[in-house]
Amino acid sequence: MLNGKSVLITGGTGSFGKKFTETIFKRYPDVKRVVIYSRGEVLQFEMKQMYPQDKYPQIRFFIGDIRDKDRLKRACEGIDVIIHTAAIKQVDTAEYNPDECIKTNVNGAQNLIDAALECGVKNVVALSTDKACAPINLYGATKLVSDKLFIAANNIKGVKDIRFSAVRYGNVMGSRGSVIPFFMDRREDAFLPITHSEMTRFNISLQDGVNMVMYAIENALGGEIFIPKIPSYKIMDVAEAIAPGVETKIVGIRPGEKLHEEMITVTDALNTIELDKYYAILPSISYAYTNDDYMKHHKAKLVPTGFTYNSGSNSDWETVESLRTKIIDCIDTNFTI
Structure with a gap:
């Protein structure tokens, strides 16, 4: 799928970008070019040590900000696929610095x-967040607007052969x-700070997030917001x-x-289809495809009326033991109790 292609990752020195880059080189050793685009020279320097030029001649590091359109356009020249991860993501940071x-x-x-x-890019996949669904904070609101921009871009592409989609998890x-990692750093302290004893969240591993983006690259028709079927956890179990x-x-x-996170609202469900491992919210306005076209393409069906996908009412839950196992597998092989 990516062999012979040039890939740009915005925010490429973040957790997702590093895992995505690792996965590209494992699965697609004949990738033509991988461009890491980000602002931080220190993080780029650290990532360069992981991918020395003599072993990974395809990789390039671009210092740049997605606010700088001219620099971004320079980075996009000759690119086939873009994965957009760059964002201001901390809820409290966004609240205090709304304009930024x-x-x-x-x-x-x-x-x-x-x-x-x-x-002339062919495929763009943007990373969204559960906080973009019925947002109550500025970060979620900006990501909802971002989602809308990427989905609507399919209606202004004209005759260009390009697909825009998003993944939300x-x-x-x-x-x-x-x-x-916050709790792991604090477990030797006198206590763990808990925001609310009833709080729940959806849980996904970094690799599963990468796999989902790979799925979107290969299968998106253009205009979908893909959502994974994943378990929830209770903060007290963590x-x-x-x-x-x-x-x-x-x-x-x-x-x-929020006390619980939501990824599909009752209103979203009116345009949501169910696939095997994922759901997909379809665009409310599409000049290229109908809901029937999407269902046929994905071999999917509409979810029932009244469907909602909420971390507090999820049917799939992590346990204390499953969380420990995943911490060992995904985060820290030296983790012990």
Whole structure:
């Protein structure tokens, strides 16, 4: 699928970008070019040590900001596939710096769309978040706008051979700033801070997130928001899995935080189809395809009326033991209780 292709990853030095790059070289050794596009020279330097030029001649590192349309267009020249991961992602950071969040998450998304259309890119997959579904914080709201921009881009491409799609999933296990590494760092302390004892979240491994993007690259018709069928976890089970016996202290929900996350609302369900491992929210306006076209292409069916996908009402749950096993497999092979 990616052999002989040139791939650009925005925010490529992040957790997802590094895992995606690793997966590309494992599965597609004949990839033509992999361009890592990000702002941080230190993170790029660290990633360069993982991919020395003599062993990975296909990789390139571009310092650049998705706010800079000219630089972004330069990076998109000759690119076949774009994976868009760059974003301001911390909820509290976005609340305190709303204008900066909008510049990156919304304006940056439009810059990428324009650059992809101008440079003859064939396929664009944008990473979304569960917080974009019925958002209550600025980060989620900007990602919802970003999703809308990418999906609507399919209607302005004209005769260009390009597809825009998105993937939306929950908390990535072990990603920077997420709860599991935070708890692991604090498990020797006197207590673990818990925002709310009833809080739940969706859970996905970094590799499963990468696999989902690979699926979208290969199977998207254009305009879908793909959502994985994944388990939820209870925050108290995460605490017990990582630090059994350690006291927990309720510190309260942070501004802009939900008790449960949602990825498909009842209204979304009207345009949602069910695949084997995924759901896909279809565009409300599409000039190229009908819902029947999407269902035929994906060999899928519409979800029932009234369907919703919520971490608190999910039918699939992580247990304390399954969480421990995944921590060992996905994050820290030296993790012991």
